Amino acid sequence: MAQINNNLLKHAFALFSLIPLVILIAVVLAEKSATNSDNATAEKKAQEYVDKLNEAQNYWTAVVRENFVIMDRKPLKKMANGPIETPKQQNKTQQRKANKSASALPSQFDARKQWPECADFIGMVTHQGYNGNGGCASAWAISAAAVLTDRICIERLKKGIRSYTNHASSFASAQDILDSHLDNKCSCSTEISTAIVWKWFAETGVVTGTNYSMDLGCKPYIYPPSKELTVKATGCRKQCEKQSSFNYREGRVFKLKGASTHWEGADENREEEMMREIMTNGPIQVQVDWYADAYLYGQNSTRVNVYMHTIVNQTDKGDYVEASLKLIGWGEESTDKGELVKYWFGVNSFGTDWGLNGLFKWRRGTDECRIESKGISFGIPDV
Secondary structure, three states: OHHHHHHHHHHHHHHHHHHHHHHHHHHHHHHHHHHHHHHHHHHHHHHHHHHHHHHHOOOOEEOOOHHHHOOOHHHHHHHHOOOOOOHHHHOOOOEOOOOOOOOOOOOOEEHHHHOHHHHHHHOOOOEOOOOOOOOOOOHHHHHHHHHHHHHHHHHHHHOOOOOOOOOHHHOEOHHHHHOOOOOOOOOOOOOOOHHHHHHHHHHOOEOEOOOOOOOOOOOOOOOOOOOOOOOOOOOOOOOOOOOOOOOOOOOOOEOEOOOOEEEOOOOOOHHHHHHHHHHHHOOEEEEEEEEHHHHHEEOOOOOOOEEOOOOOOHHHHOOEEEEEEEEEEEEEEEOOOOOEEEEEEEEOOEOOOOOEOOEEEEEOOOOHHHOOOOOEEEOOEOO
């Protein structure tokens, strides 16, 4: 009888010890169920918003994207948030005018076709990385590095020198820009004007570094394009992360030939100036006002796929952040109603799932979201 009681006590104790585990499992399942429910609600609201956007205009197609749907507005702002210009920063740069030319501009231009040997660089789409917390707000650094990289390839080509996408020496480092301490912060900063970045290119230079997947050069990009991204500070380390033939100080191999150029403010000749600069020297970096609908920009074979901000509720009217993009060309297309729409052609840093496989068309000639007045930056690399 005593043996039976002991066995019962042992079983009871074993069952009792499992209670915390059962509770934990129940809590996890409950949280998962709540998360799934929240995500389903968010997706439903997103679909309603997308439907309204598509009904309100016939220029571009909005699509629901899970990664953006599960973020609330604050992380979304953080992800897109590029440079925030201040009067102090603006005074550090000079306003420069483009050389006027009487030659006619083509209705279509694509830098990849103009310099086919550099096409793989110019059309390369980078993923800045994001998660439910918004990830790394690094578009300003990625687009600056991409434009400089493209222009290095083009300037080398003018001298008969080829650049190769599997060589670290072909890429300017976005990570070095993030770690540059230009605003007394390190990595994923959101407060650097592109004008200041290009001024830094001219005065200091930048080291080599590819994107995360290639992982080559002195300072390759350290943030993976995944939902599990954890933003981390790098401590503004003034050293190479990888093996390099130069140390960090000696490895600042990419600088500009002379001063950088930055345009801002409205100008009746700005559209033409931008076009001539792209056609002559390659892609340029621009800043824009980024609204919520831009996250949902997609493509459809029945539309011209030219983005223009579309207002379908009161929130859309003034809720925007600063973002930075790379322009590589321009064009024009007619809608199904015969309306001619002019556009800029460019590359974003949201990966290939966004937009036109990572690229975009943005309405041109109307200063859409201040793309022709907010800030345009570039320079000529010294190669």
